[in-house]
Amino acid sequence: MQLLKDKIRNEGKVKDGNVLKVDSFLNHQMDIKFFNEIGKEFKRRFEGEEITKILTIESSGIGIACIVAQYFDVPVVFAKKSKTSNIAGDVYTHKVQSFTHNRIFDIIVAKDFLNPEDKILVIDDFLAKGSALQGLIGLIQDAGATLVGAGIVIEKGFQGGGELIRNMGVRVESLAIVDGMTEKEGCIFRN
Numbered sequence: 782m783q784l785l786k787d788k789i790r791n792e793g794k795v796k797d798g799n800v801l802k803v804d805s806f807l808n809h810q811m812d813i814k815f816f817n818e819i820g821k822e823f824k825r826r827f828e829g830e831e832i833t834k835i836l837t838i839e840s841s842g843i844g845i846a847c848i849v850a851q852y853f854d855v856p857v858v859f860a861k862k863s864k865t866s867n868i869a870g871d872v873y874t875h876k877v878q879s880f881t882h883n884r885i886f887d888i889i890v891a892k893d894f895l896n897p898e899d900k901i902l903v904i905d906d907f908l909a910k911g912s913a914l915q916g917l918i919g920l921i922q923d924a925g926a927t928l929v930g931a932g933i934v935i936e937k938g939f940q941g942g943g944e945l946i947r948n949m950g951v952r953v954e955s956l957a958i959v960d961g962m963t964e965k966e967g968c969i970f971r972n
């Protein structure tokens with residue numbers, strides 16, 4: 782998606798630890814006009830697929846998922862990050878390794894909101910090593926729901942998550958794939 786690549790080039794900042802900061806339009810201030818373009822693009826890519834629900838993870842995924850959901854006319858469920866290890870039985874839960882905070886946390890979704898009849902599109906802002914996506918896929922599997930695919934805004938292709946998840950047979954659509962990045966030269970995009 783050319784518009785996204787241009788925004789990353791112009792506004793993105795590469796930080797230590799292979800973190801790309803896109804706070805001016807995606808992760809802190811949110812460019813809603815641009816989010817609408819993301820929504821249209823995911824709708825185009827997943828055209829013809831039956832989707833009943835969008836699943837994302839708090840917090841950065843929520844804003845994007847809400848705008849995208851308007852194009853699919855479906856509800857959004859977000860997995861909550863739980864600090865308590867003692868979780869009641871009416872939730873599905875998985876462990877996720879946080880890329881940005883370097884710790885493990887539980888993600889939870891109430892069983893009421895994921896059902897075997899659901900056909901789910903996962904939406905997230907970044908795909909790095911794939912732990913967040915694996916956790917979300919785990920929740921979908923536990924619910925007996927169908928995973929249609931994952932729509933990712935920025936995939937860091939050099940961190941292996943995309944390969945890992947695609948090798949599981951999951952359709953992953955990333956709007957920009959970064960194959961390398963340096964503080965000085967910025968991002969190198971795949972094609």
Ligand code: 5GP
Nearest residue numbers: 799800801880907908909910911912913942
């Ligand atoms: P993964 O679980 O694939 O290793 O990492 C994905 C999650 O970590 C995303 O939900 C995102 O919030 C966060 N993340 C990973 N890499 C980056 C990055 O370079 N920049 C930002 N802003 N978030 C990232």
